[in-house]
Amino acid sequence: MLGSELALNGMYGLAPDGHVPTEFLERVEVLKGPGALLNGMAPFGAVGGSINLVTKHASDAPITSVSTDYTSSSQFGTHIDVGRRGGDHNQFGVRYNGVYRSGGTALDEQWKVRGLNALALDFREERVRLSIDAYHSQEIFKNGSAFFASFTGIGAAAAPSASKNLFIGTNARFENAAVMARGELDIAENVTVFAGIGFLDSRNFGFTNGTQAPSVNLLGNFTGPRIVNLRGYTNTLSTQGGIRGQLDTGPLRHQFVLSASALKLSQSSEFGFSGSYRSNIYLPVVPPQAPPPAVVPNTAFNPSRPYFETDPRKTGENYLASLAFADTISAFDDRIQFIGGLRSQRVMTKTFQANTGLETNSYDSHRLSPAYALIVKPFDNRLSLYANYIEGLSQGLRVTNPLATNFNESFPPFVSKQIETGAKLDLGILANTLSFYEITQPTLSTVTSGGLISYKPVRQRNQGIEWNVFGEPIPGVRVLGGVTYMVGVITHSADGKTTGKNAFGIPRWQANFYGEWDLPYLVGVTVEGRVIYTSALYVDSLNYYRIPEWARFDAGARYTTKIYGTDMTLRANVNNLFNHSYWSGAFNDGFATLDAPRTVLLSATFNF
Template structure:
């Protein structure tokens, strides 16, 4: 185990630290600073004024010519969100892929898989490794930048960027404790402490500490999680400031079995019935994933003068896992009897070392104002993904049984690889007469992939450089309404040829993606809306008729998205999104795939969350959420589809005072109808859903 002492000791420790000794120590250090009240406008319900992604950091949504959806802290709290998928289920077109959750959230955006080592960011900068559950306790918001994003982020999947923005110390001190539990046996306690201090309030510190037990209600599914973070900042002078973020995440839980898609018969696949989630998660007590992640991110901002500023960001994300996973295969559809193959993968290690230098400023040329951003970024990505041994044993899909451990001594073979992605970029935002903005950007990328075959020691190296571009046009029709169009190119890794190909082991050149988008955005008194039409052409690799693995494939993702958020009626706020997607294979080695839908892509998706604050009972609010995802193909030949599903959630919250302290009580019920469904598919597997979950929470601020 990589965990601190037993969970039962943690609530006492946290409560003492947050409400007593630790709080007193901070108060003493800050010379008993009084509470400072700031008078200003409050963010509207479920909406925000700015995004914190890429080259558009601190820009308003109206000035961002791409689809960006922001899930605010208020919305996260109302839904009792604890995972990334909990947050992003509110953004239509985001779905689970391959697995059904439990250990971490493998996500797909617009039918395209998000790369777990590159597409997830902390504070818009550091690429964290999404192979462990990303905590939300210390996050102010979760953002999804949909589509191609190479200008700022380099070699990434064209699915989009998922960004987590941390909470920091504000002018109002924070001391709070929250206790959460659900009827399946999960329980968690979380402490949040924030202060500003110094003679000019130049120092800020915010600490979060959380610990708990994880359960899904199924026999054998019990584990632990632990999380700690610090967000520190220092305004050294009026011109120079520093921010430091530290996170440590630990989670040790059984990993749910992946269900292998059956073999096609006469060109069709018959899928099994979704099993009972409260049984399907049954695992041997030895089948655990024991993971730890550490994140550190330092940012420094220097205001050179009134028109120019420089930013330096440097960070490291590191994840290590001791993993025993399994898949269920060769089973009888009627009886559920089959075999479970368990894979031992000890010593998994992943890291990202990231550096960014940026200079931003303004230059006027006659009536045209140029907002220039010139930057350099370098990311070194290492992974040691071992190929371990495996063991096969009998099991049943519908009535799982306990399985004893079998000793396996086969050695683990490591295949380490290092990817270096460096690049320089230039973005010019031209503010033109007539309320027009023209955005033009170029990125030069220098890429190298070095892989070592563990069994033979053979080293394979591939390097390349390329230039990608982006263009955008924004017309402010009114101060609160804008029209935009944009074009952006992206690069992602081309992949490595499989062992059965003629060019086995060859690392392909980067794959090019192109995206065009046209949209409208509005930001009014109490609500915001956006709508866009998009088209993504994505180059893909496959093994062609000559048995050569090559970048000859092409998939097209074309669709429409819309969103509406805010207080649409007095005391009633909503967050609604919808997407229609027409995704098709345009070129493929197998002619039967042409015209077919890419796997795990849904043609329709809708999310709707409504919260109403009752006038008759002060402090009481009720909410409901409806989430629909259409059917999704299990493979490129569309030989079967997991059915579409509509899920219903409900909840209530009550704000009051207990012993003079502000307290919020919450009740949330997820999957209210207790539906059984396939939550995900992709890469030849099916992910099991979760059953109805009743959550309770109490948060007290001191």
């Protein structure tokens, strides 16, 4: 998932691209249905919900935590977490998280370095709350990367060993730097105004674009160029503001929010290509290196800096603005709740040619999008019945495959819609949810003509049933999991070739179950396990290539104790316990992704 699809402390465009470091996060919030209206919609079309990352801030109790860890095959790391509050009534807070990790990975011959520095400052008084968050993260990959593959012939090739490295010699670096400031002021007993502003500078250098193995036959052979994203950047400015509050009108209680937000993104990517070469996913050769393109001077170019430190021309610019109002109306002691709201959205998109900087296309669209939800608790708070409808305008899709003839083409903004109904039963020790939903939205489908590849938008409908369970049915035993049955269908395509086909990347069945048990006869010891299952799915919109079902098992244990008055927690986890190699899903139309090999993780955490 792109970083711009994740909200950071309620604001989009500020989460890091690449792998999001979790060490500076307090929690991850998954908001479904109309919650997306109340908290803002993701820029690229996640109308059914949103994901919000909440950063760590200083708690009332002092925090000093040091962790050391090991990840197979030879990667070692350290994480420091320090938090303090000060002032005559603890109104000032500071929290720092620092991470450094380096060494070999489970992928053959790959070396990875990762660093993070994150600082959170806050001030809180009775009516005022202010915070500043800043972070810098960096990832360096040396000698290869995970890959994905497209297929040719009569079927999909069997997955190779998940530790196989097809792109030895590939080096890459990601850097993210962001700062954000947020504030809240209680202007009345039940009324609060809020505002926020943030900046992100994200850059990548030498990143191999997805490390594609194109047109793999049943024997694993493929021929093609090596594609390298030599350098690129994403710069964002994110702002928000609004007012929220609570008031009573007779027997009705209102919880309302009026909010405005704006997000400006500037992006660029510069690619290079090697000559065509032959290889095999089971017995790969070292690929040729792609030569860098000629440097095109621009306003940001500085000849005294190394090539990969210069800025390529801007290839895309997006501006998303919205104004929203929502009201949650409650009656009969919250036994009946109705959520209604409107969001006025504007999406402006511009695309530029990489080598000249000339504008190639642009869009400016506006829409008023509604959202509704009804929640009824017919007996008591243990059972809730609900239904909701939500729609939204999202930034148009963009072709990201450099091999496509219409690479970097942006399509007009689109409207996505979701309708959902369901129930939640909370028995105290165990909670269950059951939901039925339908989502309609566009995606990109591959069009091949005369050996040339291009991408065109198609309309897709996903209908599904989802059951989730979580809780502690027995003291010391905690469970979390769910099962989903979903049917994805292409309902409309311009040429009609994919209309009625199964949507690529959508399995009929998915199941995830996690459990942990505090061993009664070993005080402080907890064992845990997880199973993930995905049924067979098509990886292309024409339904030529189908990858088989798969299941993955993870296991782990942790031990909590004290050593000389210091809290210590030891953890041991193994992901992909049986080292099963399989295609795990689809990435864009026609490309299958390979799951990670067996990975061992060991750590020791000391809280002083």
